[in-house]
Amino acid sequence: MKLLVTGGLGFIGTNFIIHILNNYQDHSIVNIDAELIGSNHKSLSNFENSNNYKFVKGNITDRVLMEKLINECDAIINFAAESHVDRSILNAKPFIDSNIIGVFTILEILKNQKKRLVHISTDEVFGSLETDSADENYRFNPSSPYSASKASSELLINSYVATHDIDAVITRCTNNYGPQQFLEKLIPKAIILAVHNIPVPVYNGGKGIRDWIFVDDHCNAIMKVLHKGKKGESYNISASNEIDVLTIIKQILSIMNKDISNYELSEDRPGHDFRYSLDSSKIRKELNWSPKVSFEEGLKTTVEWYLKNQEWWKDIADIKTLNSIQWKS
Ligand SMILES: NC(=O)c1ccc[n+]([C@@H]2O[C@H](COP(=O)([O-])OP(=O)(O)OC[C@H]3O[C@@H](n4cnc5c(N)ncnc54)[C@H](O)[C@@H]3O)[C@@H](O)[C@H]2O)c1
Known part of the structure; x- marks a missing residue:
């Protein structure tokens, strides 16, 4: 399986690529990243000459480039995003560009190319919770430009599934931690x-x-969703x-x-x-995932x-x- 990973020079994308290249011999990866803040080539330098890994410098808002890359892959895992809440308070524009226009660009291409999109979202779309935990149907209540941009992209994706029948699944994860952040x-x-x-x-x-999750546990969950997740569904991922x-x-x-x-x-x-706080019983029950x-x-x-x-x-x-x-x- 040939995966197009976006934002693969960032923290979770890098860990995901290492996870795939070390554990799945039958998967290859094309990594597109705009080399923005937080990106780092060092962790993937060992794979630079490998046959099943290729890096492309580019922006997910570049329709022509994305059209070509999507055409050559079997599925897309969209990590690319501006991800730091504090920076979104200082200047929200890059968040609108990457997190909303970037997703819109991918969705427009997927109207004509039937490929699976796994979109990586966040628990922050639900905003601050007092005592309860958000399940997949909890109301959105984002409170930063970052979380609002992630919630917006989710709504766009759902609308493209409903109106254009694209094959998309959404994962919402809690705070990741681990090497290479x-x-x-x-x-x-x-x-x-x-x-x-x-x-x-x-x-x-x-x-x-x-709510904290070790990044490898998140990567395992993404693979479950890629291979077994149901079109149009979202899955909350938490290690409680x-x-x-x-x-x-x-x-x-x-x-x-x-x-x-x-x-x-x-x-x-x-x-x-x-x-x-996320309730992740759906992915645990339906896709048999649990954190290790x-x-x-x-x-x-x-x-x-x-x-x-x-x-x-x-x-x-x-x-x-x-x-x-x-x-x-
Ligand atoms: N880190 C967390 O705890 C966490 C939790 C839940 C969800 N997420 C989501 O996971 C994804 C990855 O998060 P991360 O912590 O690895 O972020 P990160 O900031 O470490 O990496 C993001 C990467 O995306 C790239 N990028 C940004 N905009 C781009 C664009 N327009 N085109 C191409 N590349 C672009 C950057 O260059 C960077 O390498 C994000 O979508 C984020 O919203 C993160």
């Missing part, structure tokens, strides 16, 4: 600041709750690890044998959701990976002050 996200950022003994900044008293941010920071500091009080409370960001990696094990693996692979991140993290990281453009 770009440094501005919570877990890698905390690890790297801790390496430099810089206090980790924590929003909202660290009380915000996120709801943990508050401060607990995670302290666990990271403890794994690294650092002072567990080396964090500082910082101002909350606008529109900050307090809690995300406990949070303790996955977090230890992740911390060890960043400590062992400092050459992966040293040249993109520029430690300027005691409490912030400046990103090299």
Whole structure:
């Protein structure tokens, strides 16, 4: 099977490609990525000369290029997106372009080419939940331009399934963590600041709750949905690890044998959701998926990976002050 992976130089896409190339001999991959913020070639460099992996630099909004690539593949896994909520608050335009226009471009092509699309969405489309967990039919209530752009693309996809009979499935996943995540996200950022003994900044008293899944478990779920998911359906993916941010920071500091009080409370960001929670019983029951990696094990693996692979991140993290990281453009 020839897969077109979009955004495969990003965190989850890279892990997905490594997962496929290591475990599925009969699958090959074309990776299209625009090399935007968060992308990194280093992790895939081992595969650059392999017969079953090819990289194409390009944008998913490029209709002509996407038409050609889709024509040559059997299915598309759409990871490509602007993914950082804080950046969407500063400037939402790139989020509209990649996350909505990009999906629209793919959908228009799929009106004429009958290929399966697996679209990677997020638990953030449901917004902040108080005590309950969102199942697939829960109401959308996005509160950032990022989550609103992801919700919009889901609605577009559903409309193309209904009106143009395209073969699309949607996955909604909780917060991923694991090796190769770009440094501005919570877990890698905390690890790297801790390496430099810089206090980790924590929003909202660290009380915000996120539901965490090890990236390999997410990749396994995507393969189940690709091969067994029903057209027009969406599948929530969660490993049921709801943990508050401060607990995670302290666990990271403890794994690294650092002072567990080396964090500082910082101002909350606008529109900050307090809690995300997904009910993933549908994928567990219908597609026989379950997560394999406990949070303790996955977090230890992740911390060890960043400590062992400092050459992966040293040249993109520029430690300027005691409490912030400046990103090299
Ligand atoms: N990271 C998470 O915890 C999480 C959770 C749920 C869902 N998701 C979704 O999973 C997907 C991947 O997330 P990630 O964390 O790997 O993101 P990421 O930011 O690490 O990677 C995104 C990649 O997409 C590429 N890209 C962006 N816009 C593009 C465009 N228009 N054309 C081509 N390439 C483009 C970027 O260059 C980058 O390499 C996203 O769709 C995100 O919404 C992420």
